[in-house]
Amino acid sequence: MKMLLSLKSVSKSFAAVQALSDASFDLCPGEVHALVGENGAGKSTLIRLITGALRPDSGTLEIDGQLISDNTPSRSRELGVAAIYQQPALFPDLSVIENLALGLEPGRLWRRVDWRARRERAARLLHLVGADIDPEMIVSRLSMPQQQLIEIARALGSSARILILDEPTASLSDREVENLFRVIRDLRKAGLGIVYISHRFEEIFALADRVTILRDGQTVAQLGIDQTNPTGLIELMVGRELSTVFPKRRVPIGEPVLRVEHLSSREAGLHNITFEVRAGEIFGLAGLVGSGRSELARALFGLHPVDSGRILLHGRELVDLSPQRAIEAGIGLVPEDRRRHGVIADLPIDVNSSLAILPQISTAGLLHPDEERCLAASLADRLRLKAPALFAPVSSLSGGNQQKVALARWLATRPALLILDEPTQGIDVGAKAEIHRQMGELAAEGVAIIMISSEMPEVLGMSDRLAVMRHGTIAAILDRSEASPELIAAHAFGA
Ligand SMILES: Nc1ncnc2c1ncn2[C@@H]1O[C@H](COP(=O)(O)OP(=O)(O)OP(=O)(O)O)[C@@H](O)[C@H]1O
Ligand SMILES: [Mg+2]
Incomplete structure (x- = not known):
């Protein structure tokens, strides 16, 4: 032929x-x-x-x-x-x-x-x-x-x-x-x-x-x-044996970290959203593409104006939220469209992976390049980052490796609340298991995590509780023990 x-x-x-x-x-x-x-x-x-x-x-x-x-x-x-x-x-x-x-x-x-x-x-x-x-x-x-x-x-x-x-x-x-x-x-x-x-x-x-x-x-x-x-x-x-499924780590669930009350945003197409996420909890957001999951993530990070309702972090209301204020308050976001927002493509990898923790590795506004490099190197190693050098610009990396850099940036911080939008999309099996392991580690340290995922096994496997979104609002909140693909689909389609 x-x-x-x-x-x-x-x-x-x-x-x-x-x-x-x-x-x-x-x-x-x-x-x-x-x-x-x-x-x-x-x-x-x-x-x-x-x-x-x-x-x-x-x-x-x-x-x-x-x-x-x-x-x-x-x-x-x-x-x-x-x-x-x-x-x-x-x-x-x-x-x-x-x-x-x-x-x-x-x-x-x-x-x-x-x-x-x-x-x-x-x-x-x-x-x-x-x-x-x-x-x-x-x-x-x-x-x-x-x-x-x-x-x-x-x-x-x-x-x-x-x-x-x-x-x-x-x-x-x-x-x-x-x-x-x-x-x-x-x-x-x-x-x-x-x-x-x-x-x-x-x-x-x-x-x-x-x-x-x-x-x-x-x-x-x-x-x-x-x-x-x-x-x-x-x-x-x-080129070696690898366990692909990382079993979910059970960690004690602590006090509420985030509380969202009746949140509505016309710009984001969100209405009347109420839920809370506790320390150590992985809270999944399931739903169809376009159901408002990413918009909710962006609103919590100050990227969409809130028209009514409240966002509270550790019991304190966040007003006039902007990304700057969100970071200061301890909120991290790894956006979905990482190629556009998640990394600064022309900056080197080590700088990119430490952007979010500048306060931690700098004193009086001065950066310690050694610490920056050291931190980047350890993360790069754990995520099996394939890059010619840590000072290479991110734009020269393959798609999946760019995503790893965007994630590394936030895994390096210890935010109170970490929002991950499709964290393993485009990422190979080995690194995926590592990211799941890292999420478990952050949760064990008391970080509250919101994870958006369109992959059913991921959302079911990783979440302690999950919300199913439909038409810009939460259609149901399910406990890990009751969640199933059928139930999620039923709420997502409004059946
Ligand atoms: N324009 C470029 N300049 C420098 N290096 C590059 C360039 N394009 C690709 N590379 C390098 O070539 C190698 C292969 O990249 P490629 O994009 O083909 O990977 P891939 O298999 O598609 O990965 P992924 O699953 O992450 O998309 C990588 O090490 C990458 O950093
Ligand atoms: Mg590719």
């Missing part, structure tokens, strides 16, 4: 970092080929060679049987490659129809537009991906998962034959993941080749036909999915 894609012995380095060394990968029509590896293993770099964003230092790339020596993004697109990332790349101010037309229709921009044909084509493509979306909608008004489906629709419209998905499900709910999988299976049946990158093993075993494992830029194995199992995959990824 003719291969859709074949990379042989490709290497790529960035200055001193060997991102890929002698790696190989191929793709047949009608298969889902998963690409797995720890954070920084080289997955995204391999993808960027295929899409023409980067050129290899050595090795060969063939697309559809043609040897491509000077790949560029437009060349690769012409050859039928389409890539979809975690963050949709659409034009937010244009409608769905316009987004589906851009780049697909031949001819000049100012030619006469056949609106009817455009509309019909958009409707047909949306139907193919199972998206129930009005084509006239402006894209910025759509949810992230909806935008992602539009990107896939656009890829189909451009008659892509190779579809690359780099961690596409990170912020999708279970139901949205199901729809995406259905679409992927249809495309496989239609003969497309699909490259699928994910840190979630359930997905890989549910979807993939073959899997290639990258470790430190090298391909360590390529297997049929029925030749392996999750434990085997992890061993190949990390």
